[in-house]
Amino acid sequence: MKHFTRLFTQLDATTKTNERIEALRIYFDSASPSDKIWTIALFSGNRPKKPVNSKQLRQWAAELAQLPLWLFEETYHVVGDLAETMSLIVPENTAKNDVSLSTVMCELVELRSKSDDEKRHYVTKRWSEFNSNERFVFNKLLTGGFRMGVSRKLTVKGLSLHTGIDENTLSHRLMGNPDPLTTTFEKLILSPDDDENLSRPYPFYLAYPLEEEIGLLGKPADWSAEYKWDGIRGQMIARGGRIYLWSRGEELVTDRYPEFEGLENLLPEGVVIDGEILAFAAGKPLDFAKLQKRIGRKKAGKKLLKEVPVVLMCYDILEYEGRDLRSEPFAVRRKLLEKIVTDCDSSQLLLSPVIPFEAWSELKPLRENARTLKTEGLMIKHQNGVYKTGRKRGEWWKWKADPYTADAVMIYAQRGHGRRANLYSDYTFAVWKGDDLVPFAKAYSGLTDKEMKQVDRFVKQNTLEKFGPVRSVNPEMVFEIAFEGIVESNRHKSGIAVRFPRIKRIRHDKEPKEADTLERLKNLIRVKA
Amino acid sequence: MAQLIEFSNKGLYVPPADIYIDPWKPVNKAIITHAHADHSRYGMNHYLAHEDSANVMRLRLGDIHLSTLKYGESFVQNGVKFSLHPAGHIPGSAQVRVAYKGEVWVAGGDYNTEPDVRICAPFEYVPCHTFITESTFALPVFKWQKPETVFTAIKNHHAQNKAAGKITFLFAYSLGKAQRIMAGLSGETDVFHTHGAVHNVNEALRKQGLDLPPDIRITRDTKPADLSGKIVIAPPSAAGSTWIKRFKPRSTAFVSGWMRLRGTRRRRNVDNGFILSDHADWDGLNKAVQATGAERLFVTHGYTGVYAQYWRDRGLDAREVVTDYTGDEGSESENEEKA
Ligand SMILES: [Zn+2]
Ligand SMILES: [Zn+2]
Numbered sequence: 051m052k053h054f055t056r057l058f059t060q061l062d063a064t065t066k067t068n069e070r071i072e073a074l075r076i077y078f079d080s081a082s083p084s085d086k087i088w089t090i091a092l093f094s095g096n097r098p099k100k101p102v103n104s105k106q107l108r109q110w111a112a113e114l115a116q117l118p119l120w121l122f123e124e125t126y127h128v129v130g131d132l133a134e135t136m137s138l139i140v141p142e143n144t145a146k147n148d149v150s151l152s153t154v155m156c157e158l159v160e161l162r163s164k165s166d167d168e169k170r171h172y173v174t175k176r177w178s179e180f181n182s183n184e185r186f187v188f189n190k191l192l193t194g195g196f197r198m199g200v201s202r203k204l205t206v207k208g209l210s211l212h213t214g215i216d217e218n219t220l221s222h223r224l225m226g227n228p229d230p231l232t233t234t235f236e237k238l239i240l241s242p243d244d245d246e247n248l249s250r251p252y253p254f255y256l257a258y259p260l261e262e263e264i265g266l267l268g269k270p271a272d273w274s275a276e277y278k279w280d281g282i283r284g285q286m287i288a289r290g291g292r293i294y295l296w297s298r299g300e301e302l303v304t305d306r307y308p309e310f311e312g313l314e315n316l317l318p319e320g321v322v323i324d325g326e327i328l329a330f331a332a333g334k335p336l337d338f339a340k341l342q343k344r345i346g347r348k349k350a351g352k353k354l355l356k357e358v359p360v361v362l363m364c365y366d367i368l369e370y371e372g373r374d375l376r377s378e379p380f381a382v383r384r385k386l387l388e389k390i391v392t393d394c395d396s397s398q399l400l401l402s403p404v405i406p407f408e409a410w411s412e413l414k415p416l417r418e419n420a421r422t423l424k425t426e427g428l429m430i431k432h433q434n435g436v437y438k439t440g441r442k443r444g445e446w447w448k449w450k451a452d453p454y455t456a457d458a459v460m461i462y463a464q465r466g467h468g469r470r471a472n473l474y475s476d477y478t479f480a481v482w483k484g485d486d487l488v489p490f491a492k493a494y495s496g497l498t499d500k501e502m503k504q505v506d507r508f509v510k511q512n513t514l515e516k517f518g519p520v521r522s523v524n525p526e527m528v529f530e531i532a533f534e535g536i537v538e539s540n541r542h543k544s545g546i547a548v549r550f551p552r553i554k555r556i557r558h559d560k561e562p563k564e565a566d567t568l569e570r571l572k573n574l575i576r577v578k579a
Numbered sequence: 580m581a582q583l584i585e586f587s588n589k590g591l592y593v594p595p596a597d598i599y600i601d602p603w604k605p606v607n608k609a610i611i612t613h614a615h616a617d618h619s620r621y622g623m624n625h626y627l628a629h630e631d632s633a634n635v636m637r638l639r640l641g642d643i644h645l646s647t648l649k650y651g652e653s654f655v656q657n658g659v660k661f662s663l664h665p666a667g668h669i670p671g672s673a674q675v676r677v678a679y680k681g682e683v684w685v686a687g688g689d690y691n692t693e694p695d696v697r698i699c700a701p702f703e704y705v706p707c708h709t710f711i712t713e714s715t716f717a718l719p720v721f722k723w724q725k726p727e728t729v730f731t732a733i734k735n736h737h738a739q740n741k742a743a744g745k746i747t748f749l750f751a752y753s754l755g756k757a758q759r760i761m762a763g764l765s766g767e768t769d770v771f772h773t774h775g776a777v778h779n780v781n782e783a784l785r786k787q788g789l790d791l792p793p794d795i796r797i798t799r800d801t802k803p804a805d806l807s808g809k810i811v812i813a814p815p816s817a818a819g820s821t822w823i824k825r826f827k828p829r830s831t832a833f834v835s836g837w838m839r840l841r842g843t844r845r846r847r848n849v850d851n852g853f854i855l856s857d858h859a860d861w862d863g864l865n866k867a868v869q870a871t872g873a874e875r876l877f878v879t880h881g882y883t884g885v886y887a888q889y890w891r892d893r894g895l896d897a898r899e900v901v902t903d904y905t906g907d908e909g910s911e912s913e914n915e916e917k918a
Contacts, residue, residue, distance in 0.1 A: 122719075134841055139720055
């Protein structure tokens with residue numbers, strides 16, 4: 051753990067990409083193959099199921115520190131991170147010991163099936179052996195919240211320096227959640243056997259938001275336009291007579307969408323299609339909120355399948371006859387995609403239509419109108435663009451419709467987590483319903499650090515009541531809130547639910563009375579329908 | 580029954596003597612626990628503080644009407660006896676002991692039970708019936724390492740920077756923390772380089788007899804090359820300012836108790852964080868509360884609610900008090916206070 055913890059500390063200490071890559075290289079150069087494969091898995095977000103529930107962990111940590119549980123909880127709320135709170139609160143280490151990352155990971159895999167007493171014994175023993183940094187990393191592994199800001203891209207760069215294998219090849223080898231219990235560093239990275247990897251997806255190419263004037267992209271004829279579908283990204287693989295569906299989170303979700311069963315008989319062998327998993331009925335997309343009901347469900351019931359049917363809205367093809375097409379120009383891939391989707395003639399595979407246009411000005415009204423078609427805006431793709439890995443500038447742009455906005459009054463504030471522990475940074479906003487303010491959205495992002503401090507000060511000076519980490523405040527500050535979608539919801543007091551609410555700006559120029567009404571927001575739903 | 584010290588909207592107030600302690604609004608007579616800006620404010624007719632606070636208070640408040648006391652020295656006003664006792668927070672910081680008709684209260688101000696004795700007198704545990712405690716770091720995650728351990732880490736950090744030809748910037752509050760760092764690192768460099776805010780405080784403290792290693796003020800004429808491999812001490816507000824831009828290559832570090840939390844460490848956006856505080860940690864606070872033998876506890880700025888509850892659970896009459904000392908809830912705001 052000392053070795054892996056040193057890597058963690060180095061990565062944590064710098065935001066400079068080159069230093070982080072170098073830290074990874076140095077680590078990979080000296081780590082054992084089994085530690086390497088676990089590290090890759092962890093950085094890919096692939097970790098064993100939580101062996102212990104966090105309630106137990108909190109209890110054990112509080113007991114070990116001889117503190118009442120309520121104090122532990124209050125402290126946790128300030129620190130904002132459970133693993134960190136536990137590592138700081140338990141007494142300093144007594145024993146000295148070092149075990150490898152892979153040993154600890156295997157122990158954690160086995161721990162799941164142990165009795166509560168055995169779990170407790172194991173965890174407290176390890177706590178007493180590690181110093182506080184090691185304990186923090188260990189706790190992160192225990193609680194499952196392991197992120198440390200290492201992207202796939204960064205891991206690949208570090209691995210590439212270590213192995214001398216080029217980044218694209220490595221990205222592909224890392225796709226699809228490698229499991230350290232069933233594969234090895236040798237098999238996965240150094241000499242992969244392609245037959246074993248029939249289900250392996252390609253890394254997704256992600257579009258950049260278009261912020262400049264669209265005319266600056268150049269000649270319209272060089273570009274292709276489509277709607278930006280409001281579903282979740284998906285990659286469909288037809289290989290070895292089977293169908294595999296991957297989500298952008300690199301989760302294999304084939305079984306969640308039985309709609310696609312049978313496509314293995316319609317699609318030719320060795321095809322990979324990129325598209326959007328979309329709730330769709332009667333020739334039209336449904337609200338994202340509907341799709342959400344399907345996303346979390348491992349097995350959807352009959353009723354739900356009927357209420358929220360899904361399709362794959364296809365917009366790219368990455369493999370044909372087993373051949374990687376990603377370096378072909380977009381226009382060529384698109385032609386092939388059209389042929390395959392048409393030949394397939396399935397009501398589950400739809401072709402994302404290309405929007406014909408000759409001048410950029412023709413696209414502007416379509417974008418403004420995009421929401422009425424339940425799409426998020428437009429996608430602009432270069433005809434000659436190759437299919438890249440990850441989020442890259444230049445050839446794929448997303449040109450989102452302007453968000454909805456509303457002026458709302460802050461009525462509650464809550465202390466933040468992590469980076470924002472100690473600051474009142476999470477707010478609840480309300481709009482008018484007659485003479486009452488009804489909460490309709492919670493938001494925490496969108497303010498600069500300086501503004502956040504300003505609001506923090508306002509909250510502290512205008513507190514009406516405190517309950518735990520939350521304060522109710524004088525309804526005096528008005529904010530402009532932007533959001534992407536709005537639907538009716540009987541789970542919310544306001545009767546509406548908004549999607550991705552965030553703060554656009556503070557409206558110092560507005561009185562609370564001038565904030566929006568619930569009526570106006572409900573109207574947005576009507577207009578949209 | 581009326582309290583010997585009331586928590587008025589102007590500050591801590593001792594009615595029979597008509598004297599305030601650390602008031603935040605203008606009053607006639609004010610006893611000041613220490614020279615940090617949120618405890619020592621403008622606008623009082625008469626100030627009284629420890630003699631080591633005098634120069635810095637004058638530096639910051641100008642020509643004020645100020646009388647001073649030594650630690651342990653007392654005076655009586657309308658039958659109320661006042662005396663100052665070392666608080667270990669910064670040079671001149673004091674706890675105020677207030678005794679009247681057999682009842683003793685102590686206002687701890689900001690305090691540190693484990694100070695650097697080269698900078699300030701060791702914390703004195705003053706027995707009392709009622710103790711007013713701060714709670715800046717009153718959560719069990721706040722536990723300080725030994726200062727020597729921290730200074731060893733800073734020395735290693737500096738050695739690395741020096742080898743790489745970088746300037747070591749240490750951000751620390753200009754009153755208290757900056758001097759503590761200089762004392763802790765003395766011998767590490769022949770001369771420290773300081774931001775004007777730090778330098779002025781150093782001069783004020785030297786004038787009243789504090790023995791500090793030498794420092795040179797950074798001016799417009801200072802060339803980045805002059806600072807290569809050197810240690811610069813600057814206030815936190817200098818981080819990310821235009822002042823610092825021309826000094827390259829540099830390595831920045833923030834020195835504060837808040838660095839104990841990863842969240843605040845990252846928030847500061849510096850290369851490094853060193854955990855060193857002028858406030859008592861969790862164990863230090865508990866030890867102080869216990870040692871006073873107080874039956875009643877008032878908890879001011881910091882994690883007031885949590886800390887009062889903790890002591891109520893353990894049988895004290897403990898209450899949370901709202902004051903105007905900035906950084907309520909221990910927010911790591913820009914003020915000089917919370918280091
Ligand atoms: Zn204070
Ligand atoms: Zn202070």
